[in-house]
Amino acid sequence: MKTTLFAALIAGALAFPAVTNASEGPKLPAQKWSFDGPTGHFDRAQMKRGWQVFKSVCAACHSAHQLYYRNLVELGFSEAEAKQIAAGDNVPAGPNEAGETHVDGQPIMRPAQPSDKIAPPYANPAAARAANNGALPPDLSLITKARKGGADYVHAILTGYKEPPAGFQLQAGMNYNEYFAGHQIAMPAPLVEGAITFEDGTNATVDQMAKDVSAFLTWAAEPELEERKRMGIKILAFLLVFTALLFALKRRIWSDVH
Amino acid sequence: MSSEFKNPVIRWIDHRLPVFTMMEHSAVTYPTPKNLNYWWNFGSLAGIVLVVMILSGIFLAMNYTPHTSLAFDSVERIMRDVNYGWLLRYLHMNGASMFFVVVYIHIFRGMYYGSYKDPRELLWIIGVLIFLTMMATAFVGYTLPWGQMSFWGATVITNLFSVVPIVGDYIVQWLWGGFSVDNPTLNRFFALHYLLPFVIFALVALHLVALHQHKSNNPTGVEIKGDRDTIPFHPYYTVKDAFGLGVFLLIYLGFTFFAPNFFGEPDNYVAANPLVTPAHIVPEWYFLPFYAMLRSVPDNFIDAWGILPIIISAKAAGVCIMFGSIILLMFLPWLDTSKVRSANFRPVYKWAFWLFLFNYILLGYIGGQPPEGAMLTIGRVSTFWYFFHLLVVVPFLGKYERTLPLPESISAAVMAKESK
Known part of the structure; x- marks a missing residue:
């Protein structure tokens, strides 16, 4: 009884982070994700659609600093395709034979290679602010880990644009979003129905695009997720059996203690 | 031999x-x-977690760069491009939380069974020193990934030292190696984070020497009186500890593989930015009770004492209370004057203990909430009770409590339990 009480208290103590800082906004609608649960995995078709949304919509303003073009192979692209995607972007070429990195104040560029990081839309944060009304579009490579709610949060933000309620004072250049802290977000609604045509023929609704890109960003933040969960199941299964054996051994060894 | x-x-x-x-x-x-229960597993578990932390930490250090412009990305490189780097890093992150879970249980076990009493006072004091060193290690370690919480947590905690009279500001600058938390701070924190675990290791060695001098306490709190009371450590406790380790690993690795960021703050996946303060600066969960105490002293309370504000500010009082709460633990062997060790034979202390534990967990909850309204009031009452328990309840019960009759010996207690 006391033991259970103690255990319950400790469990309660462990649950702290879960109860701290109740979110300010409304509750995020929970979505079903293929990567949820102990056997979760990434849906390769969804990953490719998500990449398409990211590349043609998000990447216009947001960087994904931690990702390399070579990582796209993990999404199901072939090496040749990753090479081709990389070649479509330009990155600073570095010093030429004369030791120059810039010509006429402009950086010398070259086509990207798989070993390059995914090219950012702006040269630096100042340029990003200058182009976005003073707001800095955050880097998206860790966004699902950097926000409470993860993929659900990203999906909610992307689909949470609404008319502001009567009497709400919206500042100039800001947009009303139900799920953003303070409800004022600098980013205008990025997704418009049918704005892109999915290569696999999926109907490009706002909800579909938001889901796909949220799933893609989850992979971007946790590319190890599948390997982690697969390994975890094997190790925990082994430990379960091994611990049961140890328990049997313990009882047997202790059977002569009086 | x-x-x-x-x-x-x-x-x-x-x-x-x-x-x-x-x-x-x-x-x-x-x-x-021969009568140790499963609460006695947590000492050896803590030792094993320390080794896991040192090993995973050494391999992480091989791939980490302690520079403000590279640290965050070097951690992400570990997560993405180093072979099993994600495993090392998640083991280390969750290992820190598990270390504190295990050590907290170990400490409260000692409090319940009176393991700190004569002749084990130094054993207990070395234990408190280990706990303090662990907190320092965890604090500097949390700075290393150079996320938002790393930076702002380091800023808040290092600023605490500014309350030291006259030289406070100099101490803070000396800690920082500059005029704010910056690259020199990160560098020295990395050096300290590598050093302190070995200090802990040395303290653990002393802890064991002190333990083996008078052997383990036990649930009856009655000293070992003869061979009939004991069994050899091997195979009895090696197998029991091994089984406990199995259960512990199921929990530890369960978090590591399936909820690796459960104990973390999302803000720490945003690179440190000295120009943007997070909405809530929250320390890691294991510091929350102390954080609640730190924030419990009201300004006007200090002012009401007239002369006091000149000597001590509310901030200084908060810092004194926070550090005092741990220093006070070192005096527990002398605050508790009861001759009976185990709470099993102390009907009133037993309840005081559970109340103290509940109060401590409540403090942790308060520490994670914004300090306003009812939360602040509860936090103040809780802080008061923490000190009231140690300074008044414990000495009072030691003197006036009517304890239950103790068993003649450990083996007599075991026999009595078995014949029931």
Whole structure:
């Protein structure tokens, strides 16, 4: 009884982070994700659609600093395709034979290679602010880990644009979003129905695009997720059996203690 | 002595360097009370977690760059491009939380069964020193990934030292190596984070020397009186500890593989930015009770004392209370004057103990909430009770509590339990 009480208290103590800082906004609608649960995995078709949304919509303003073009192979692209995607972007070429990195104040560029990081839309944060009304579009490579709610949060933000309620004072250049802290977000609604045509023929609704890109960003933040969960199941299964054996051994060894 | 070993090589070595005799004495034949329950597993578990932390940490250090412009990305490189780097890093992150879970249980076990009493006062004090060193290690370690919480947590905590009279600001600048938390701070924190675990290791060695001097306490709190009270450590407690380790690993690795960021703050996946303050600066969960105490002193309370504001500010009072709460633990062996160790035979202290534990967990909850309204009031009452328990309840009960009759010996208690 006391033991259970103690255990319950400790469990309660462990649950702290879960109860701290109740979110300010409304509750995020929970979505079903293929990567949820102990056997979760990434849906390769969804990953490719998500990449398409990211590349043609998000990447216009947001960087994904931690990702390399070579990582796209993990999404199901072939090496040749990753090479081709990389070649479509330009990155600073570095010093030429004369030791120059810039010509006429402009950086010398070259086509990207798989070993390059995914090219950012702006040269630096100042340029990003200058182009976005003073707001800095955050880097998206860790966004699902950097926000409470993860993929659900990203999906909610992307689909949470609404008319502001009567009497709400919206500042100039800001947009009303139900799920953003303070409800004022600098980013205008990025997704418009049918704005892109999915290569696999999926109907490009706002909800579909938001889901796909949220799933893609989850992979971007946790590319190890599948390997982690697969390994975890094997190790925990082994430990379960091994611990049961140890328990049997313990009882047997202790059977002569009086 | 050395002739006990059959293997000639071991006998040769042991004759010159008696390490095998030492191991034999302290881990094989070592007489251990036969009635230890599972709460006694947490000492050895803590030792194992320390080793896991040191090993995973050494490999992480091989791939980490302690520079403000590279640290965050170097951690992400570990997560993405280093072979099993994500595993090392998640083991280390969750290992820190598990270390505190295990050590908290170990400490509260000691409090319940009176393990700190004569002749184990130094054993307890070394334990408190280990706890303090762990907190310092965890704090500097949390700075290393250089996320938002790393940076702002480091800023808040280092600023606490500014309350030291006259030289406070100089101490803070000295800690920082500059005029704010910056690259020199990160560099020295990395050096300290590598050093302190070995200090802990040395303290653990002393902890064990002190433990083996008078052997383990036990659930009855009655000293070992003869061979009938003990069993050899091996195989009885080696197998029991191994089973406990299995259960512990299921929980630890469960978090590591399936909820690796459960104990973390999302803000720490945003690179440190000195120009943007997070909405709530929250320390890691294991610091929350102390964080609640730190924030519990009201400004006007101090002002009401008239002369006090000149000597001590509310901030200084908060810092004193926070550090005092741990320093006070060192005096527990003398605050508790009861001759009876185990709470099993102390009907009133037993309830005081559970209330103290509940109060401590409540403090942790308060520490995670914004300090306003009811939360602040509860936090103040809780902080008061923490000190009231240690300074008033414990000495009072030691003097006036009517304890239950103790069993004659450990083996008598075991026999009585079995005949029931």
